[in-house]
Amino acid sequence: MSPAHAMDLIPEAISLARRLAEERGVRVDFSVADVCALPADSVAGYDLVVDSYCLQSIVLDEDRSAVFSAVRSRLKPGGYYVISTALHVPGREAEDGFWYDASTGIYYREVPAGSAADQVVEIDGRWYVPHRRHLSAEALRDELGAAGFQVLSLESAEAADVVCRVGSGEASS
Structure with missing residues (x-):
């Protein structure tokens, strides 16, 4: 049986998962990777x-x-x-420092004015970045x-x- 494959963007998460798999004797091929940057694979294998x-x-x-x-x-x-x-x-209010866009399902997190983050948007005079969907x-x-x-x-x-x-x-x- 071939090992399972697992990935996470956060190296600490992979380290923890690797340790837990070893403790349990489970074979897993771990990698730190950005799932959003995976190319389409030419071989369907899973x-x-x-x-x-x-x-x-x-x-x-x-x-x-x-x-x-x-x-x-x-x-x-x-x-x-x-x-x-x-x-x-429905009915849940966004926490302080967040704004929810019901049309897209995106929660935006407030950032300081002038932040150099990607995807900064101004909403009602405050600056936000997309946080969760x-x-x-x-x-x-x-x-x-x-x-x-x-x-x-x-x-x-x-x-x-x-x-x-x-x-x-x-x-x-």
């Missing part, structure tokens, strides 16, 4: 791709599109894409469908557990 609370941190449309493309290209025919992610909860369950289902996935299951409350696979067709709830 039965399963799991996203554990990463998608909510992928805020911009072009990054999300790149991730979905990379996942699709890596899944074997009939393979599954399982996602756990935070969702938007919390879509409604319906919007997440629509996004995954538009990205070429068939949503087989989407269980939601404040977070969603989604099972999908490449392809289209009628999805269950």
Whole structure:
């Protein structure tokens, strides 16, 4: 059996995961990588791709599109894409220092005026950067469908557990 592959953008997270895998005797090929920068792979080799609370941190449309493309290209025919992610909860107020754009599902984090961060936007005289993306369950289902996935299951409350696979067709709830 070949090892599982795991990646994270944060080296400390990989170090912790590597230690935990070693303690349990589990074979995992770990790497520090930016999932948004993965090229589409020419060889579909995975039965399963799991996203554990990463998608909510992928805020911009072009990054999300790149991730979905990379996942699709890596899944074997009939393979599954399982996602756990935070969702938007209607009525929840944004915390101090944050602003929520209901039309996009993006939470923006306030930064000092004149910050040199990427994607700085001015909203009501304050400066913000995209921070997280919390879509409604319906919007997440629509996004995954538009990205070429068939949503087989989407269980939601404040977070969603989604099972999908490449392809289209009628999805269950």
